Every structure is written in structure tokens, then in C-alpha cells.
Amino acid sequence: MNNITGKKLYIGSIKLEMPVLMAPLSGYTDSATRSILRNFGAPLTFPGVMLSKSAANPKILRKPEYQPQPCEKPVGAQILGAEPKIMAEAAAGLEKSGFDLIDINFACPAPKVLRRGRGGYMLRDPQSVREVFLAVRNAIKVPLTVKLRIGYGEGEESRRAFWEIMDFFAQNPPELTVIHGRTTLQKYGGKADWHLIAEAKKRYPHLKIAGSGDIFSVEDIISRLEQTGIDGILVARGAIGNPWIFRDAAAVFRGEAKPQPPSVQEQGRVMIEHVSLLRKVFDPCKSVRYFRKFSARYCKLHPHRKRPQTALMAAKNMDDFLSAIKTHYGVEPNTDSDL
Numbered sequence: 001m002n003n004i005t006g007k008k009l010y011i012g013s014i015k016l017e018m019p020v021l022m023a024p025l026s027g028y029t030d031s032a033t034r035s036i037l038r039n040f041g042a043p044l045t046f047p048g049v050m051l052s053k054s055a056a057n058p059k060i061l062r063k064p065e066y067q068p069q070p071c072e073k074p075v076g077a078q079i080l081g082a083e084p085k086i087m088a089e090a091a092a093g094l095e096k097s098g099f100d101l102i103d104i105n106f107a108c109p110a111p112k113v114l115r116r117g118r119g120g121y122m123l124r125d126p127q128s129v130r131e132v133f134l135a136v137r138n139a140i141k142v143p144l145t146v147k148l149r150i151g152y153g154e155g156e157e158s159r160r161a162f163w164e165i166m167d168f169f170a171q172n173p174p175e176l177t178v179i180h181g182r183t184t185l186q187k188y189g190g191k192a193d194w195h196l197i198a199e200a201k202k203r204y205p206h207l208k209i210a211g212s213g214d215i216f217s218v219e220d221i222i223s224r225l226e227q228t229g230i231d232g233i234l235v236a237r238g239a240i241g242n243p244w245i246f247r248d249a250a251a252v253f254r255g256e257a258k259p260q261p262p263s264v265q266e267q268g269r270v271m272i273e274h275v276s277l278l279r280k281v282f283d284p285c286k287s288v289r290y291f292r293k294f295s296a297r298y299c300k301l302h303p304h305r306k307r308p309q310t311a312l313m314a315a316k317n318m319d320d321f322l323s324a325i326k327t328h329y330g331v332e333p334n335t336d337s338d339l
């Protein structure tokens, strides 16, 4: 028993069995990958961020990627945009489609997003954050969360704007405030600053805060929770090719010991399952090509990382993929598998 055993996270009416969620990751958190992560214990997942302009368009909103699957509840939708009215329409449309919560992205650092004054750019302008937040708040009944960074840049002006935005959230609390401990200009480089995240929780103890940045193991999860006193943690890059991070976290939050690392055979079986789920989203060759960015990460767990990685990176079709898995992981698909 320790002080994190049994810790839960409530996001409005949504109860998470542990205070650890899967971050939205554009290009990675597709429905197949979300399903793998959920099976390993991720209590909440998100597709990658959606443009409000698209989600507010009824024709685009009907596309499968904008519709949650019945088996994946609870699932959140994250939206991006600077126009309060369009953001409100997008949020209402996604709520109607069945998403269980709406998250507003004030964090994206992509150049094309910044050029349009959206995402992480909005941290320069607290008024635009307030307007978008209040418009979305009034448009939906499901829990509303926000994701922001510790400022646009390093300077004093950026820091002042960050605290002004946090003061606003303290007075108009979202159901969860997620802070990524990097600035917008830092993108994904350097180290996340968890002191500022801790400082935010100290200044606003009643605000429910989750932190994000450099979480690669269950030990990182526990130490960041304990050091900062925040309410929850987001796993992001640390779950790519390592869904076991959620299995480990679930065990530790139940008060059990951290499980043994997965055997090579288990790694191979999960990779086959992952590709078999992707196969339902993409055609077979596309699934294998798309999976390369995941296999590069899965291979980090293999004792001879380079060999399977070279074979999997060269795989062009399902036969190549299965043959590489058989050679390097010693497993084959079940006879009833879709592959």
C-alpha cells in the first residue's frame, strides 16, 4: 500500500479507475491503436486533434473518424480553432456524435496552426482563450477539458499571459486542465518543466490539473504525481510501441508489484494484433507501411533491437511483416486471425 494505491480521477461525471490517460497524438491515436491501448488499461483515449472547421461541417462530421465506436467509451474529442462560434458548433456536433468529453487544444505548435493564430499561438492572447472557452462551455453538456502549454515562449510576457489564462481557468474551471510542461516554441524538444506544473497546482489547489511531458515509464508517472500533487498524468510518446506502460500503471495503482517486462513472444503477439486491427482501418499494404512508425518503437523492447527493426522497416506487405515477426519474435497469427 502507498499513497497512490486506488487513486482515481473524476473528470466531471466520468470516473477513471486510475489517474492516467492516453494523450491525443495526431498520426498515432487512430481507432486501432486506441483499442490496443484501452485493452492494456488506458481508461480514456482521444483521437488526434480535429480542426473545428471540419468538425463543424455536418458532411465531414459524418465520416467514421469523427464517430466514436460503441466499444471505446469513454472517449474524448479534441478540437482546435480560434473562432468561438465554429468551435462551439464543432463541440456540439461531436457531443451529438457520442464523444464523452470535449477538449480544447491551446497547445499545438505546428507552423501552419500557429500561422492561423490557433492552438499554441493562442497562449499569447488570453482574451482569445477566454472567448473560445466560454463559447464551447455554453454549447455542450459533457465535461469540458483544456490542454495548454506553459506559455508561448520563454519571455516574461509569455509567462504573464500563461498565469492570466490560468487565473481565468481558476475562476471558470474546466473539468480538467492539462498542462504540457513545454512552451509552444519548444515544440517537443528539451525537457518538460514540471516545476511550473507543480506551481500551478499550488496556486490553484481547487483546479483539477493533469500534467504532460516526458512520461516513459510507470516510475515517471508515480514520481511526477508525488512531486507535484497534481490530479492526473497523460502518457504520450511513452505509449507508442509500449502499451505495457498502461498495464504496469494499472497494476501499481491496484497496489500490486510492477509486472515483468513482456517476453519477446508477447511483444510479437501484440504487434500482430495491432496490425490486424489496423487492417480493419486501412488496406493490408497501407497497414504494414503505416505500422513502421510503431514497429520502430516496439523494437526498443527487443533484446536485439536492430535486427527486427531492419526487417520490419523493410516489410512492404503482410507476408513480409509476418515473416519478420516469425523470424525475430517466434510467433505467428492464430488461425482465426484476420491476417
Ligand SMILES: Cc1cc2nc3c(=O)[nH]c(=O)nc-3n(C[C@H](O)[C@H](O)[C@H](O)COP(=O)(O)O)c2cc1C
Pocket (backbone or CB within 6 Å): 023, 024, 025, 026, 027, 047, 048, 049, 078, 105, 107, 108, 147, 180, 188, 192, 212, 213, 214, 215, 216, 234, 235, 236, 237, 238
Ligand atoms: C506526433 C505527436 C502528435 C501529437 N498530437 C497531439 C494532438 O493531436 N493533440 C495534443 O493535444 N497534443 C498532441 N501531441 C502532444 C502530446 O499529447 C504530449 O502532450 C506531448 O508529446 C508531451 O508528452 P511526452 O513528452 O510524454 O510525449 C502530439 C505529440 C506528438 C509527438
